[in-house]
Amino acid sequence: MESRRTRGGLPPVSNTGPGLGAGHERDPERATTLHARIAIVAVIVVGQLWGLTVALDRYFEHESVAPLIAFEALSFLVVLAVWLAAPGEH
Amino acid sequence: MSQRPVRTERAPVQAMLDRIREDASVTRRDYLRILVTISGGLLAGTAAVALGLFGRRDEATGAEVLVAREVAPGESVRFWYPSEEDPAIAIRLADGGLVAYSSVCTHLSCTVLWNGPAARIDCPCHDGRFDPLDGRVLAGPPPRPLPKIELVERQDGIYAVGMVVESSVGEP
Numbered sequence: 001m002e003s004r005r006t007r008g009g010l011p012p013v014s015n016t017g018p019g020l021g022a023g024h025e026r027d028p029e030r031a032t033t034l035h036a037r038i039a040i041v042a043v044i045v046v047g048q049l050w051g052l053t054v055a056l057d058r059y060f061e062h063e064s065v066a067p068l069i070a071f072e073a074l075s076f077l078v079v080l081a082v083w084l085a086a087p088g089e090h
Numbered sequence: 091m092s093q094r095p096v097r098t099e100r101a102p103v104q105a106m107l108d109r110i111r112e113d114a115s116v117t118r119r120d121y122l123r124i125l126v127t128i129s130g131g132l133l134a135g136t137a138a139v140a141l142g143l144f145g146r147r148d149e150a151t152g153a154e155v156l157v158a159r160e161v162a163p164g165e166s167v168r169f170w171y172p173s174e175e176d177p178a179i180a181i182r183l184a185d186g187g188l189v190a191y192s193s194v195c196t197h198l199s200c201t202v203l204w205n206g207p208a209a210r211i212d213c214p215c216h217d218g219r220f221d222p223l224d225g226r227v228l229a230g231p232p233p234r235p236l237p238k239i240e241l242v243e244r245q246d247g248i249y250a251v252g253m254v255v256e257s258s259v260g261e262p
Contacts, residue, residue: 048132
């Protein structure tokens with residue numbers, strides 16, 4: 001039987017294009033969890049952007065910005081919690 | 091024929107996985123980190139707004155400025171108040187009343203103009219229209235009234251003496 005020569009422990013490159021395993025999730029459950037967390041955080045950040053525009057408008061109209069500060073702080077805490085609870089590196 | 095030296099002692103499968111992972115320059119964890127940073131930035135920005143780090147045009151103070159010796163009814167005159175970088179407009183209304191506003195549109199900071207025939211203040215950029223009596227928005231996208239400037243008429247002319255702060259908080 002003919003043995004394949006290896007280069008640095010890797011199989012020789014015989015084709016161009018993505019390598020072995022490319023395009024496949026190695027841990028689908030972890031990937032889904034991360035995707036869901038990214039989606040949740042992105043929605044919260046969009047809400048924070050809206051909050052900042054409302055805060056600016058209220059500030060220039062000499063109205064209280066305190067409720068918007070509370071909203072932004074709460075949003076940040078939720079984002080922080082989602083991030084810290086996300087699956088770690090492999 | 092001599093064989094090439096082995097560069098790594100890692101298992102072939104692990105080396106392949108490492109190589110695939112290195113192809114992704116930004117991981118999903120990185121995306122989460124970036125979003126958390128943006129979220130914190132938005133919180134900091136809102137806090138900066140609440141702390142008053144951004145100046146409000148109607149709170150600016152300046153020395154008295156001579157606007158004009160006289161303004162004819164239905165006419166307007168440009169001047170700069172409270173600083174030389176803040177354009178403003180003074181208008182003598184048809185009934186003789188004298189009003190002045192910052193001429194920086196509250197929408198996107200274009201310079202508003204007095205429309206004499208229509209007796210209103212117009213922003214030519216996006217068709218914003220303001221009431222010359224009190225500066226409130228009549229039409230268009232501006233979100234707030236024009237900041238009002240207090241004028242005093244003296245023997246030797248018309249002077250701008252301060253900004254009129256109008257808060258909707260605590261109004262009856």
